[in-house]
Structures are given as C-alpha cells and as structure tokens.
Amino acid sequence: MKILVDAMGGDHAPEEIVQGAINASNDSDIEVVLVGNENKIKPYLRASKKSIEIVNAEEIITYDEQPVAAIRKKKDSSIVKGLRLLKEGKAHAMVSAGSTGALMAGGLFILGRLEGIDRPAIATLFPTAKNPVLLLDIGANSEIKPKNLVQFAMMGSIYTAEILNRENPRVGLMNIGTEKEKGNSVIKAAYSDLNRLENINFIGNIESRNIFDGNADVVVCDGFTGNIFLKTIEGFGMYIFKQLKKEIKSNIVYSLGAALMKPAINKVRASMDYAEHGGAMFLGIDGVLIKCHGSSDRKAIANGIKAACRFAEANISEKLKQNLEVTL
C-alpha cells in the first residue's frame, strides 16, 4: 500500500509528521510518500531505514485561511498536491493533520463526492463499554439538512457492516432526549425520515450520556454537535486525570496506592488517547482521506497511516459506492 502523508499539516509539522511516517514505514511494508517542503522535511529523514519519497510542495494552507479560497489559490500546497496525486491513482490513501475545512473543500473539488451523498462527513470510532461506536459527523458540516443526517446514517451502516463486520448495525440519532419530539427542527425531520427507511436499523434518539454504553453501532449528528461531543470528552478526560493527580500528590498513602495501580490507570487513559485511535475518515468523498487531530504526535500519525492502509485494503470507497447504489 502506498500512502500520501501531508508533512506540513498539524501543530507539530513537519517533525512529528515525518517521524510518524518513518515509524509506520519502518514497522510495516507500507510505502509512505511525504508531500511538503523538501528542505524542511529532509533533516528529519535520517532515522528512516527505508528510503522515503518526497513530493515537493512549497505552500502551506493554515488553519485560519478560508478553506475554499485557499484550495483554489494554493495549487502548490501539500494538501492540493497530495489530493491531486491521490485522484490520479498514484497512491491508495492520504493522511493529513491539517485544516479540516481545507481537506473537506479539497476533497470535494479534487476527489469528488460519492453518488447520492450531498455532504461528506468525518467519522471516527469511540470506545464504549462494549464495542466501539462510529460517530459522524465530527466536524465537517456545522449546518446541515435532515437528508444529510440520513446519508450519514447510510454511510455509517455500510462502514460498520462492511469494515467492522457488524450485522444489521444499530443507528442512533444524537439528541437531548429519547422522545421523538425532542431536539431542533432538523433533528425532528431526520428522525421521521430515518424511522421510515427500511434499510437502516434505526434505534431512535440517543442521548450523549448513553453513547458510552455501547448499545449503538453508529451515531449520527451534525458536525457542530459531533465536534462539541469529541472535544468535551477530550477536555473532560484530561481534567479528571489532572484532578486525580492533584489528589494523589496531596498524601503519601494515596501516592503509594497510585503507584501500585498505575498500569490500570494508564490503561484507562490510553483508551481515551487519540494517539491510540489513529485518524478519522472523510466518508462520502471518492477516495480514502484520513484526518488526524491537529495536535497529533508521531504515534498518532503512525496510527493514522496504518488506519489509512486498512481502509484502502478494505476497499471502503468501493463498498460505499456499491451499497449506496442499492439503498438509494
């Protein structure tokens, strides 16, 4: 598998991105292609056991740029150049920790949408008390229509059935109550549409607090709500462990106890850690495009590259295409 990696995207680019690419390439047969400023990438390439190809791209699209304008203007950016190579079939997937908006705009303009999908969504897996749940959208679309939620539900169902081998995946709609009258007008309309569709195993509204019980395989929401959910977990997880650390330090007996149970604490922490989970995928774009967290370190990037490889091997885009044709 050949994976394009945007070496210039993310808070710790290019160093952590390049190191992550080296690590992924060193412990697998994945062929990595780095896209970005050659002079800035080269100094970090010494640690690589294999030779890694660089595609030079002089420009960088930053987080604060207007995505559509940036994609149109910066033809020599790592995002635009990488997506063009992916479109031309020069690689199987692309990984980036850069601007979500620019990746979405670039994905739409350069790779195109899957037939039947009006708006792609970013999907990611969250740990639960049972199996991981696929949540989408976690940030591509701040404002949506009911039909977008229905399409997210379809894509999520196909993904969990085909990639995670779940039978008849249960789809929930994130809401602030379980009753069908709850939520805003978009959600209410989506509820009745989802309820009518026979090829979706719709289990109704699900409150954010119940997502962790693991009784849904897929949860759909708009990108604003999904992003709030994602970042609340992130911030609250860090807060809890910080508070615990503070309490532990206040007393020698607690410190001893914490030392004894450290592996247990670390295991729970790790289950929340982005670095362990790899990236999130743009579903609905015609190609395998993986978005890593902006703050990704080398471990997260290496995991993102491996996830990209799995998605490409599983032929996710083809499976979505085939199955969407059937359901629409």
Added chain:
Amino acid sequence: MKILVDAMGGDHAPEEIVQGAINASNDSDIEVVLVGNENKIKPYLRASKKSIEIVNAEEIITYDEQPVAAIRKKKDSSIVKGLRLLKEGKAHAMVSAGSTGALMAGGLFILGRLEGIDRPAIATLFPTAKNPVLLLDIGANSEIKPKNLVQFAMMGSIYTAEILNRENPRVGLMNIGTEKEKGNSVIKAAYSDLNRLENINFIGNIESRNIFDGNADVVVCDGFTGNIFLKTIEGFGMYIFKQLKKEIKSNIVYSLGAALMKPAINKVRASMDYAEHGGAMFLGIDGVLIKCHGSSDRKAIANGIKAACRFAEANISEKLKQNLEVTL
C-alpha cells in the same frame, strides 16, 4: 426562607423528593412546602422532625407531555399549583425535578419574563481546574437567535458578578474553534454582537475542551449544545470510573492500590456528582425556579432546596432586574 418543592417531579418521586425535603428542613431553618398528591406524600413524612406543609395537587405533568398544552390543561398539577403559589408570593422559591419543558412553559406563563429577556435560560455551575464556570443555556432552548445568546451573556455576567462576587466576569461563546469565522450562522452573528457590547467582558470563542481550564466565568451556548455538553460529561465520567473499576478488579495489586487511594478517587468522583452541586436555575424568569436533574436522589433534592434558598436570599431576580435595566 420558605421553599416550594414539587413532590411529584423526577424519576424517584415522590419518595426521594420527600426525603430530600425532610433532610433539608431537618438540618436548617428552611421551611419546606411540598406540592403534590397528599396521599402519596404522607407515608414518607414520618421521618421529619418538623411538621411539613402539604399543598394537595392531584395531577402530574409527565416528561412526554407537550409542555405548553400540559401547563394549560393540568391546573391541578404540582408544577402549575406550585408556580401559582410562588407568583402569589406565598414562598421565596420553587424546586422541581420534573419536566424541563413544562417548568419553562409554566415559568413563562405564570411567573413571566424579566424585562429585556426574550427567552429564559437554564444556568448551572461546572467545576473547573480553577473556579466553577457558569454555563447557560443547558436545555431550555433548542433553537435560538443571536440576541438570545447576547441576553444569556448579560444574565450570566450579572449572576457571576452579583452572586459569586467575580469582578468583570469573562464571558466565552461555546464554539468548535477559537477563530471568529467558526461555527454556524447564529454563533457568528452572536460573536460580532458580543464583541461590540461594552458592558460584557467578551473573551471570544471557547472550545468545549477548554472550558475545564477555568479561564472563563461564564460560557453561553444554545440549549441543545449545552445539554449535549452536560450529558457528555455525565456519561463519560461514569464510563471512565467504570473502566477504572474493571481494571482494578482484574488484579490483586491494583485492588490494594485502589484501596489505599480510595479517598482521592472518591473526591474526584464527588466533584463530578450532580448530587453535590444542587440544581440549575432558570435565569430570565421573574422568580426563583430551580430545576433538579430528573434522576435526583434525596441528596440532590436537599442540595437543590439549599441552593434555592441561597438564590432567594441573594435576591437574584431583583439584581437581574436592576442590572438589566442599566445595560439594555
């Protein structure tokens, strides 16, 4: 202080509500008035050291009723009867763990709005690494306009300044990025309005993950987003502690460690516990109306009653009235 308590609202009504009322009344000089079905309340009143007044109300408004219709129809419900007594000045505040929608509708129809406020909001305090932050709205308004967010910001500023004695309270707008272009159209419009107002110390957008840092005194959002935030914390907190318990049980050394540091774990858990925090307040309604979590136990109800007492003593409604007149 005389506090009305809706004995019929909540998942554990009337037993836990009555017990909570008894506990609050036993360890303070608060005079509690229970509103609800006399025959159902009386059996639980034996534990009370003081005599507690009951106002009989035969009807109950349930969670799945359409709020406005229920308030209009069920004149003999605990919510409507309680709110009428509050309006008539027969008590200083009211506490209920019943339907949020019915309390909002009843509050608006019976108590009325404060001048200058189009939509009341539910406000509650969250623990952070520094001081608690006041978040509003956590569930009264699923769909709002920019002006509502501005009014929430005003009420939150007055509350934190007057009740929590914070000087020049910092107000953040919950969003999915810090840049001013982020979010949906309502949030973008509210951002520019808040930025223009001189009597609000607006610190810009705040991502949900950063709320726990404690660098804002007030965070405003629509009720849908606030409710997602609240319930994500609730569910994720329970999930983390359950996972930790599972890991601890898997190994005898971990169990020993956990036993040694149990008070530290319990302290962090307690900081997340609703029962510790008491209720949330409807800001913008002309009267002190406290909403407790639907799953409230006796401890949560007792805390809600004490919180109601503090708000009434601090004269929160009067302070909002006076200060809103100045700022509008």
